[in-house]
Amino acid sequence: MKKNVELFKAVGAADEEMLTECKNAKPKKSRTIRFVALAASFCIVAVGALVWGNNYYNKPEQQPPTVSVSPDGVSIPKMQPNLSSDFAADMLAFFIYQGRCYVQYDSYGDNVFANDYAETYLGTSTGLIDEWTEKDGYVELAGSIATDFYTMKGYDPSFMLCSKENSMVFINNNGITLKKGADLFETRLHLNGNYASVDAQTRKAWYYDSAEAVEIVGQNDVLSQFVAALNEADFVPLSDIPYDKAEQTSVYDAAEIYHMFFNINNGITVHLRLFEGGYVSFSGINDVCVKLPDEVFAQTVNMLGQATA
Amino acid sequence: MNDKEIIELYWQRNESAVSESQKAYGAYCFTIADRILGSREDSEECVGDTWLHAWNAIPPERPNILSAFFGRIVRNLAIDSYAKRHAAKRGGGETALILDELAECVGSEETAESAFDCAELEKSVNRFLQSLPQRERNIFLARYWFAESQKEIALRFGAKEANIKASLFRSREKLKTQLEKEGLI
Numbered sequence: 001m002k003k004n005v006e007l008f009k010a011v012g013a014a015d016e017e018m019l020t021e022c023k024n025a026k027p028k029k030s031r032t033i034r035f036v037a038l039a040a041s042f043c044i045v046a047v048g049a050l051v052w053g054n055n056y057y058n059k060p061e062q063q064p065p066t067v068s069v070s071p072d073g074v075s076i077p078k079m080q081p082n083l084s085s086d087f088a089a090d091m092l093a094f095f096i097y098q099g100r101c102y103v104q105y106d107s108y109g110d111n112v113f114a115n116d117y118a119e120t121y122l123g124t125s126t127g128l129i130d131e132w133t134e135k136d137g138y139v140e141l142a143g144s145i146a147t148d149f150y151t152m153k154g155y156d157p158s159f160m161l162c163s164k165e166n167s168m169v170f171i172n173n174n175g176i177t178l179k180k181g182a183d184l185f186e187t188r189l190h191l192n193g194n195y196a197s198v199d200a201q202t203r204k205a206w207y208y209d210s211a212e213a214v215e216i217v218g219q220n221d222v223l224s225q226f227v228a229a230l231n232e233a234d235f236v237p238l239s240d241i242p243y244d245k246a247e248q249t250s251v252y253d254a255a256e257i258y259h260m261f262f263n264i265n266n267g268i269t270v271h272l273r274l275f276e277g278g279y280v281s282f283s284g285i286n287d288v289c290v291k292l293p294d295e296v297f298a299q300t301v302n303m304l305g306q307a308t309a
Numbered sequence: 310m311n312d313k314e315i316i317e318l319y320w321q322r323n324e325s326a327v328s329e330s331q332k333a334y335g336a337y338c339f340t341i342a343d344r345i346l347g348s349r350e351d352s353e354e355c356v357g358d359t360w361l362h363a364w365n366a367i368p369p370e371r372p373n374i375l376s377a378f379f380g381r382i383v384r385n386l387a388i389d390s391y392a393k394r395h396a397a398k399r400g401g402g403e404t405a406l407i408l409d410e411l412a413e414c415v416g417s418e419e420t421a422e423s424a425f426d427c428a429e430l431e432k433s434v435n436r437f438l439q440s441l442p443q444r445e446r447n448i449f450l451a452r453y454w455f456a457e458s459q460k461e462i463a464l465r466f467g468a469k470e471a472n473i474k475a476s477l478f479r480s481r482e483k484l485k486t487q488l489e490k491e492g493l494i
Contacts, residue, residue, distance in 0.1 A: 002419050003494075004412040005392050006430065011453045012384050013431035014438055016377040021443070022450040023376075025466065093464070104464060166467070207406055207459075249347030249402040 067237045067287045073179030074235040074288050093168070095125030095143025100158065100172040104145070105284045108167035108267060117266050118150035118164050122157070125149060154266070159188045169268055173285045181290045182231035184282060189270055191262060192227050199261040200304045206259045213261055216307045226292075226300045230280060233290035241279045241289065251275065258304045274301070312375040319367035327360040330379065337376060338383040344456035345387040346394075347402040355390060359383040384454070403458055410477065411453065414485040415494050430493060437487050441480060448473060449480045 068075050079101045093104035127146025128137070149170065152162040161170045178184055185191045199213035206213075216223065243254035255275040262270040271283040278297035281289035292300075310329050318326035338359055342352035359382045372378035391404055408417065438446050448466060451457045452473075459477070463470040488494045 001392060002408070002417050003415040003425070004408045004417045005388060006425055006427070007411045007415050007434075008408060008453065009385060009388050010425070010427065010430040010434045011450075012381050012388075013435065014450060014454055015435060016374045018438055018446060018450060019377045019380070019454065020374060022447045022454065025444075025447040025451070093467075107467065107469070253402055253405075 067239070069237065070177075073177045073183070074237055075177040076174050076285070076287050078175030093143075093145040093170075095127075095145060095147075095149070095170070096138060096140060097123060097125075097149070097161070098140070098158075101174060102149075102161055102170035102172050105160075105169045105171040106269065106271075108169070117153045118162050119153045120151045122149055122151060122161065152266075154190065156188060167267070171284045173287075178235040178285075178288055180231065181229075181233040181235065183235070184285070185227065185230045185270075189282070190264075191270055192231065194264055195262040195270070196265050197263045198223055199263065200307045201259045201261075202304075202308050203256045203258060205308065211308070213259070214307050216303065219303050219307075222299055222303045225296055229292045229296040230290060233280075233292055235288050235290055236279075238279075238281055238287055238289050240291075241275050241277060255279070258301065258308070260304070274304070312372075315375060316367060316371060319364065320371075327364065330360050330363065331356075334376060334379045338379055341380055341455065342383050342387040345384070345391055345404045347404070351390055351394075352387070355383050355386040358386050362386070403456060407453060407456060410481060413481050414488060425493060429491075433488060433491050433493055434484070437484050440487075441483070445476055445480055448476045452477055 066077070068077070095102055123141055125141050125143035125145060125147055127143060147163040147165055147168070149161045149163050151157045152160050152169070159172055159176075161172075162168060163170070198216045200216055201211070201213040205211035238251065241251050241255055243251055248254035252273075255277065256273055257276055258274040260272040260274065262272070264270060273281045273283060274297075275281070275289070278292045278294060279289045280292060310333065312333075315326060315329050315333065318329060335356060338356045339352050342355040343349065346352050346355070359379055362382045363379060366382075370378075395405075438449070441449060444466070448462055451462045451465065452459070457465070459470055459473050462468075463473045466473065485494070
């Protein structure tokens with residue numbers, strides 16, 4: 001057996017108390033945010049499965065509705081928060097507001113939005129949902145995080161909200177239909193002409209942290225064409241990306257090649273994943289992607305290759 | 310049914326112990342296996358085998374924390390299954406990344422027999438874990454016990470992914486130093 005596999009197995013002998021401690025671990029507390037005691041990392045809301053996709057399991061009769069395609073576009077079904085021991089997914093900060101489930105997209109640590117971008121106070125989530133919460137606990141303002149949340153200046157509140165604490169951004173990424181790329185990248189994310197810089201990283205560097213993301217400079221035309229193509233392209237389910245399922249276990253291993261980070265003027269980052277074959281997804285909505293024309297994608301990949309070389 | 314009642318079913322050799330285990334911990338065990346294997350079919354097989362191993366182990370064992378007991382079994386089964394599946398070719402998925410990271414500590418050479426005294430290695434890893442600050446230890450276990458992705462860990466611990474990577478890097482360096490100091494590598 002390989003030495004690293006033996007070490008991996010040896011870690012399995014960690015004391016039970018340490019495992020319990022790990023499962024019960026909470027995010028660092030800030031002065032005002034209270035993250036609830038999410039006691040078991042193995043048993044959290046189905047929303048995690050819808051967002052991150054990889055670690056979801058439940059009984060066959062409880063399979064969540066899947067992404068569907070119609071002439072109107074690709075529909076990501078409305079998430080029905082339902083948490084019990086039958087569900088297993090990843091622990092994510094989320095809350096329910098106006099019947100929509102907002103999931104944490106990113107946290108920027110400093111007060112990027114505190115003064116300028118957190119606009120109208122909408123409510124305070126209770127942070128009382130945990131894996132023992134009964135179904136009738138999934139009510140308005142319930143969630144796994146307790147925080148004041150606000151509209152975000154310039155963004156549709158039915159899509160994006162924010163919290164001043166740690167500059168957290170929350171996205172409602174379900175119950176939506178996306179047809180053209182512009183439905184997301186323009187209407188919701190306002191990408192075009194709204195970014196201060198763009199960074200790039202190879203897949204390997206992103207996973208292994210072997211190299212920092214590098215800024216793409218002097219390529220405004222290529223970037224503009226890339227964004228324009230994003231807006232023009234049609235959405236398809238991420239599962240449409242072809243790869244050899246006999247050889248690889250996920251599309252991220254098989255086809256992902258680059259990461260791009262559009263640093264928006266207000267301080268948030270729009271993180272895109274690029275896949276072989278011309279496919280691009282937004283990391284906040286992992287169920288869908290767009291397919292770019294070959295020529296635009298090729299020149300983008302060429303640009304990224306040069307930037308990250 | 311609580312843990313004590315499930316364990317009692319095993320001690321009574323009552324076959325409903327298996328269905329109750331599946332009901333209470335099936336999803337949990339599946340998640341652990343699936344993180345390592347990335348295959349629904351193989352993961353379900355590991356979970357099924359977990360109950361068989363538990364049936365053979367209880368009695369005489371009487372686990373203190375049933376989730377950890379089942380988790381350890383299914384994790385070992387999944388690692389073995391992964392190692393067999395990927396013996397001939399380079400694997401993909403999160404487990405391949407995890408193994409590459411752990412190779413920084415001990416290398417990844419294939420040996421005909423175990424390269425380590427397993428019991429000593431486990432003890433050493435436990436001493437190492439005890440020596441870590443609590444938060445660093447939790448991050449290490451989230452990655453190398455529960456096989457969570459760095460992104461998942463960052464979200465769970467409310468930290469930037471770069472900080473998680475840095476924490477894991479520091480921990481691996483410490484582990485390597487300890488293993489060298491103790492003559493295990």
